[in-house]
Amino acid sequence: MQYGLICPDCRSGGGCERPPGPADPIDVGCPVCRGDGCPECAGAGRWELAQCPLEFVDADIWELIELAHLFYKGLPPVAGGVLDQSAGFVAGARVVRSETALRKAQTDPFNREDD
Numbered sequence: 622m623q624y625g626l627i628c629p630d631c632r633s634g635g636g637c638e639r640p641p642g643p644a645d646p647i648d649v650g651c652p653v654c655r656g657d658g659c660p661e662c663a664g665a666g667r668w669e670l671a672q673c674p675l676e677f678v679d680a681d682i683w684e685l686i687e688l689a690h691l692f693y694k695g696l697p698p699v700a701g702g703v704l705d706q707s708a709g710f711v712a713g714a715r716v717v718r719s720e721t722a723l724r725k726a727q728t729d730p731f732n733r734e735d736d
Contacts, residue, residue, distance in 0.1 A: 646671045650727075652720065685710075689717035 646669040646697035647678045658664040660700075678686075688698045692714050706714075708721055 640673050641670055643671045647674065649674075650723075670727055685713050686717050689714035 639645075647669045650656050650669055651659065651666055651668055652664060653659050653661040656666040658666045662668055666728070692698065692710075697706060698710065
């Protein structure tokens with residue numbers, strides 16, 4: 622979850638220029654079913670967020686996101702490389718990478734790598 626990947630008006634460090642609300646929600650594809658419809662999204666394949674998406678992210682998730690980005694840049698969170706990583710961290714890092722790629726594909730048609 623990086624600034625601007627879900628909400629185009631999001632600015633790093635400065636908060637939202639135009640925060641979403643009930644009258645102007647953000648339409649986000651359901652991460653559970655990837656748009657196919659499921660119980661989590663009531664079959665719609667998407668969610669409407671009526672508040673800043675950053676409000677859903679706690680300190681543990683921010684830490685996972687930071688560690689995942691470092692991990693994919695070659696800096697694993699413990700010595701010994703990928704084989705020493707816990708299965709939970711590797712699975713979490715894959716989710717972060719997948720979601721980041723999905724959001725970038727939706728917002729950057731040229732798919733530039735500028736992490």
